[in-house]
Amino acid sequence: MLTAEIIATGSELLTPDRTDTNSLWLTERLNSIGIEVKLKTIVGDDDVRMEEAMRDALKRSSIVITTGGLGPTEDDVTRKVAARALNRRLQFNDAVLENIRAKFTRLNREMPEINSRQAMIVEGAQLLDNPHGSAPGMYIEADKGIVACLPGPPREMKPMFDNFVLPKLVARAGEVRVARRTLRVAGMGESAVDERIAPVYKLYTNPQTTILFNRSEIEVNLTATARTNVEAELLLDGLAGQIEERLGEAVFAFRGETMEQIVGMRLAVKGLTVATAESCTGGLIAERLTDVAGSSVYFMEGVVTYSNDAKIRSLGVPEDLIATHGAVSFQVAEAMAEGIRRRANVDYGLSVTGIAGPGGGTAEKPVGLVYIALADDTGVEHRRVILPGDRQLIRWRASQAALDFLRRRLL
Amino acid sequence: MLTAEIIATGSELLTPDRTDTNSLWLTERLNSIGIEVKLKTIVGDDDVRMEEAMRDALKRSSIVITTGGLGPTEDDVTRKVAARALNRRLQFNDAVLENIRAKFTRLNREMPEINSRQAMIVEGAQLLDNPHGSAPGMYIEADKGIVACLPGPPREMKPMFDNFVLPKLVARAGEVRVARRTLRVAGMGESAVDERIAPVYKLYTNPQTTILFNRSEIEVNLTATARTNVEAELLLDGLAGQIEERLGEAVFAFRGETMEQIVGMRLAVKGLTVATAESCTGGLIAERLTDVAGSSVYFMEGVVTYSNDAKIRSLGVPEDLIATHGAVSFQVAEAMAEGIRRRANVDYGLSVTGIAGPGGGTAEKPVGLVYIALADDTGVEHRRVILPGDRQLIRWRASQAALDFLRRRLL
Numbered sequence: 001m002l003t004a005e006i007i008a009t010g011s012e013l014l015t016p017d018r019t020d021t022n023s024l025w026l027t028e029r030l031n032s033i034g035i036e037v038k039l040k041t042i043v044g045d046d047d048v049r050m051e052e053a054m055r056d057a058l059k060r061s062s063i064v065i066t067t068g069g070l071g072p073t074e075d076d077v078t079r080k081v082a083a084r085a086l087n088r089r090l091q092f093n094d095a096v097l098e099n100i101r102a103k104f105t106r107l108n109r110e111m112p113e114i115n116s117r118q119a120m121i122v123e124g125a126q127l128l129d130n131p132h133g134s135a136p137g138m139y140i141e142a143d144k145g146i147v148a149c150l151p152g153p154p155r156e157m158k159p160m161f162d163n164f165v166l167p168k169l170v171a172r173a174g175e176v177r178v179a180r181r182t183l184r185v186a187g188m189g190e191s192a193v194d195e196r197i198a199p200v201y202k203l204y205t206n207p208q209t210t211i212l213f214n215r216s217e218i219e220v221n222l223t224a225t226a227r228t229n230v231e232a233e234l235l236l237d238g239l240a241g242q243i244e245e246r247l248g249e250a251v252f253a254f255r256g257e258t259m260e261q262i263v264g265m266r267l268a269v270k271g272l273t274v275a276t277a278e279s280c281t282g283g284l285i286a287e288r289l290t291d292v293a294g295s296s297v298y299f300m301e302g303v304v305t306y307s308n309d310a311k312i313r314s315l316g317v318p319e320d321l322i323a324t325h326g327a328v329s330f331q332v333a334e335a336m337a338e339g340i341r342r343r344a345n346v347d348y349g350l351s352v353t354g355i356a357g358p359g360g361g362t363a364e365k366p367v368g369l370v371y372i373a374l375a376d377d378t379g380v381e382h383r384r385v386i387l388p389g390d391r392q393l394i395r396w397r398a399s400q401a402a403l404d405f406l407r408r409r410l411l
Numbered sequence: 412m413l414t415a416e417i418i419a420t421g422s423e424l425l426t427p428d429r430t431d432t433n434s435l436w437l438t439e440r441l442n443s444i445g446i447e448v449k450l451k452t453i454v455g456d457d458d459v460r461m462e463e464a465m466r467d468a469l470k471r472s473s474i475v476i477t478t479g480g481l482g483p484t485e486d487d488v489t490r491k492v493a494a495r496a497l498n499r500r501l502q503f504n505d506a507v508l509e510n511i512r513a514k515f516t517r518l519n520r521e522m523p524e525i526n527s528r529q530a531m532i533v534e535g536a537q538l539l540d541n542p543h544g545s546a547p548g549m550y551i552e553a554d555k556g557i558v559a560c561l562p563g564p565p566r567e568m569k570p571m572f573d574n575f576v577l578p579k580l581v582a583r584a585g586e587v588r589v590a591r592r593t594l595r596v597a598g599m600g601e602s603a604v605d606e607r608i609a610p611v612y613k614l615y616t617n618p619q620t621t622i623l624f625n626r627s628e629i630e631v632n633l634t635a636t637a638r639t640n641v642e643a644e645l646l647l648d649g650l651a652g653q654i655e656e657r658l659g660e661a662v663f664a665f666r667g668e669t670m671e672q673i674v675g676m677r678l679a680v681k682g683l684t685v686a687t688a689e690s691c692t693g694g695l696i697a698e699r700l701t702d703v704a705g706s707s708v709y710f711m712e713g714v715v716t717y718s719n720d721a722k723i724r725s726l727g728v729p730e731d732l733i734a735t736h737g738a739v740s741f742q743v744a745e746a747m748a749e750g751i752r753r754r755a756n757v758d759y760g761l762s763v764t765g766i767a768g769p770g771g772g773t774a775e776k777p778v779g780l781v782y783i784a785l786a787d788d789t790g791v792e793h794r795r796v797i798l799p800g801d802r803q804l805i806r807w808r809a810s811q812a813a814l815d816f817l818r819r820r821l822l
Contacts, residue, residue: 014448016439017632019430019624028427039460042451049450049471056467060460182424191523210422210456211484213564218778221423221658276715282701283694286715290693293802294719302715302726304697306686310712310755314725337453344721362416386518389543391704393566 002173003038003223004063007053009078010152011044013068023066029161033169034176034225035063045075047084047406052377054085058144059160063169065161068152070135072115078118078149080136082246083408086142096121100134100295123361128164132156139165146172157383178225182256185218185247186404193218193247200242207239216387216397217259246327259403267298268376268408275344275405276302277315277336279327279353280370284399301344305336326365328353330382333371337382341375348409349375352402354387356394372405412586414449415441415474418464420489422455423477433478440572443530444580444638445587446474448800452490454485458495465496468554473649474580479563481546483526490531497553499534502788507532510728511545515775533560543567550576589636590643592646592651593667596629596658597693597815604629604658611632611653616651627798628670663818670814671699677821678709685817686755687713688726688747690738690764695810712755716747726750737776739764741793744782748793752821759820760786763813765798767805782810 006027008020020042027037043054056065069078083090083241097119104111118135121127128137133156140147141380148165150157155190166261185193197220201209207224220243224235239388244251267274276285286302303314306328311317317335325331333353341349353404354370361367366386373382383405387397417438418785419431431453438448449472452464461480469473494501494745508530508638515522529546531726532538539548539559544567549560561568568754576593581672596604605622606773608631618709631654635646655662663673687696697713700706716722719738723730730744736742744764777797784793795815798808 014438014451016435016442019432019435021430024427024430031427031797038455038466040425040453042453044449046449052467052471053450056463060463096553123695132779189523191483191525194525195523198485210420210486212423213482219423221426278694281698282706283697283713283715286694287692288699290715291803291806295693299693300718301721302694302717303714304701304710304713304715305693305723306701306707306713307711307777314712314754343725385755388518390559390566392702394602395702 002035002060002063002169003040004035004065005039005049005057005061006037006045007057007064007066007153009043009050009066009069011046013042014044022152022154022303024188025154025158026065026067026161028258029166030169031180033166033173033177034178035169035173036178043196045069045077047077047081049322050081054081054147058085058147061145063146063148065148065150065165067150067157070137070149070151070399072112072117072134072227076117080124081150082140082147083122083139085115086122086140086147090120091123093119093121093127094128096136096276099136102147103134110138129317130156130160132159137164139168154234176225177227177229177232177406178223179221179229181236181254183220183222183240183243183251184253184256184259185220186236186252186407187261188218188250188401190218191365193220193250196246197243200271202247204239207235209239211302215393215402220256225335249408249411252404259400259407261294263300263403263407263410264289264292264295266407268294270410272348272410273298273300273346274348275300275340275346277340277351278302278304278347279306279311279336280356280404281395281399282306282396285350285352285402288399288403300346301340303340308369315343328355328365328369328371330384332372333382333400334375334380335372337373337375347376348376348403348406350406352398354398356391356398358391368394370394370401372398372402374405374409376409413446413473413580415446415476416452416472417448417454418448418454418461418468418475418477419563420456420461420477420480422452422486424453425455431478433563433565436565436569437476437478439570439591440577441580442634443591443745444577444584445588445589446580446584447815453671456480456488458488458492461488461712462496465492465558468606469558470497472556474557474559476559476561476576478561478568481529481548481560481562483523483528487528490533493549493551493558493560494533494691497533497551497555497558499553500532501531502537504530504532507538510547515703530640538753539571541567541571543570548575549670549708550579552676574753586638587636588638588640589634590640590647591635592633592647594631594633594654594662595664595670596650596661597627597670597811597818599629599658599661599665604631606653607657611657617652618646620650621678627811630763656806660822663815670811670818671703672708674814674818674821675700675706675709677818679705681821683759683821684709684711684757685759685761686711686757688751688760688762689713690713690717690805691767692746692810692813693717695806696761696763696800696813699810699814711757712751714751722747726754734754738778739766739780739782740782741782741795744784745787745791748784748786749791751812758787759817761813761817762786763809765805765809767802767809769802779804779805781812783809783813783816785820
């Protein structure tokens with residue numbers, strides 16, 4: 001299997017405000033023809049470091065793609081670096097110079113002298129036409145591997161890659177297709193997930209499996225390689241099925257969907273409605289549910305009852321319930337869920353009350369303690385969780401746990 | 412001058428959908444103490460390639476910072492790679508194991524066996540405590556250079572870097588101090604901001620000024636270099652003052668504060684309270700206001716009245732107002748603001764109604780049309796805006812415009 005590395009060059013890509021994004025687009029294109037990206041390097045306009053990066057890349061990978069550094073200034077070092085790394089000469093190319101000069105003429109401008117630098121070409125390189133800019137790209141098939149040097153601006157780089165580089169790589173890659181799938185898991189820890197599914201996924205090198213911990217979600221990413229897309233999808237189906245068997249209901253999405261999309265879809269399909277009553281999550285559950293286009297079909301109303309007074313007045317939570325058990329208690333959570341269900345006249349009332357911190361925690365009720373309640377026509381139920389993290393994370397995890405509570409009810 | 416390289420590890424960072432962003436934050440921090448980042452590498456969960464990347468980095472740069480790969484699974488290779496690249500042994504550390512086990516115990520969970528992998532430590536490494544996760548970081552001063560291994564999740568990585576790594580690097584970096592300041596602007600376009608302030612900031616090469624357009628905010632970033640922090644801050648004061656003069660009230664933050672922090676601070680200082688009534692923003696304004704710790708002092712209640720029925724029932728919006736003008740109209744926005752102010756008995760009632768799309772737009776009321784209203788004891792006022800972007804962006808921009816409406820009232 002062919003593997004690629006991408007080298008992005010440009011000192012602006014090493015500042016706090018900018019980073020290379022060309023490589024994301026290139027990765028998508030390369031993956032689609034079965035070429036995996038194994039490493040990415042971001043280097044400044046620094047010929048020594050870039051030469052080293054290119055030499056190292058050629059040792060490891062069969063294809064090296066560079067972006068940037070083809071402009072006319074002294075900072076643009078890709079041409080000379082490619083020549084040195086491949087032990088080839090740089091040659092002046094008259095035709096390229098004429099081409100560049102003609103582009104300036106068409107714009108009624110004279111070509112600045114420095115642009116003649118762009119006519120220096122690595123010996124033996126195939127030139128890649130650049131209708132959107134002055135610098136041509138280069139495609140070099142060397143003993144050490146393939147090097148493609150593309151310009152940095154996306155509108156120049158993308159058509160050049162699609163028109164010239166992709167067809168050449170397709171011919172080399174042969175019949176390899178790569179498909180990916182993302183399973184998302186809620187309500188289990190990363191290591192617990194790994195312990196359960198490692199015995200299964202370790203049996204396979206194809207699909208490859210990686211596990212990712214992301215806020216309160218675990219992502220299980222599967223990547224399959226085959227000669228056709230259909231075969232690759234079948235490989236994914238097989239392993240995804242086995243993983244689902246091991247994790248059961250904890251898997252909430254099979255194609256990378258978000259929790260709010262899944263909950264929304266289930267509500268919509270069943271023609272059911274929901275309303276939310278939030279304290280510590282401050283509107284986050286309503287915000288997530290309504291982030292989905294078309295959510296007005298099932299989401300009717302939300303209240304953020306931050307103060308006790310609002311809980312009493314807007315949700316009919318009995319005052320003495322708060323006095324006896326505190327605002328953060330399962331009794332209050334249940335009364336909130338029943339209150340919003342009654343008030344909004346919906347199928348499900350979902351509520352959260354808890355302590356997001358950083359202040360407000362006690363030994364008995366620590367920061368991270370959250371009660372979730374769900375009311376429907378059969379009654380009301382609650383869950384108690386203690387969530388780790390800072391304020392923002394506790395709020396997000398509480399919203400996830402609440403949505404997951406509703407999701408499981410909808411199964 | 413010291414130079415650093417950053418190695419981000421994780422196969423998910425080599426997919427088309429994700430890339431390393433930790434390095435942007437780290438670059439900002441490193442630059443602030445005069446350390447330049449010379450190269451960044453993104454490598455998969457691949458011990459051979461990562462070891463090579465680390466060895467190469469140590470040849471070129473005095474400081475190597477890695478992020479990711481400290482988790483408990485087989486994929487997490489940073490520990491063994493760091494040991495191999497530095498020719499040191501990995502040692503099992505009982506204290507670390509006990510620490511990890513205790514973290515699980517506090518959450519009422521048993522530590523899965525695989526987490527014991529996280530107690531393997533590079534010989535001679537200083538351990539960096541991780542209050543936000545299970546894996547400790549490592550700081551290694553070797554002959555070849557300094558290696559800091561940090562966890563991948565930003566919430567774990569950032570405090571670990573600031574608390575442990577930054578002070579050590581400051582001591583080495585010597586007498587160059589870089590200070591930054593971020594001014595945030597609301598209610599003006601990017602080019603309008605640039606036109607107004609370019610005549611000022613172009614006079615200076617120190618501080619350097621960059622303008623960044625970020626969702627609906629414009630950030631003006633100033634970077635000053637001097638021998639001491641005090642000198643650098645004075646340079647910033649000078650230019651920031653001139654920029655403020657040119658932009659006036661549109662500048663809402665001078666130290667990178669968020670809009671919700673600024674609004675919250677002003678409400679708290681004046682002892683005023685607010686409640687929100689949201690339609691198209693779906694709870695986002697409440698969520699943003701309550702994201703600030705201590706917001707229970709000024710934020711009393713929020714409602715998300717997605718359906719017409721909820722607007723009528725919960726906010727007392729007259730049914731014929733909706734029938735005559737539609738739910739997206741200034742009349743309904745004003746009635747919502749007055750309704751929530753009355754109901755929650757607060758100083759300010761803030762409301763939003765609009766069309767976030769992608770569906771629901773007409774020629775007369777296009778996607779992006781948003782009415783914002785603010786009610787206080789003097790009456791109610793509204794604003795009409797048409798916001799560009801997709802559903803998520805329109806929602807965010809609507810929330811920003813609403814909070815900015817309140818902010819300007821509080822000046």
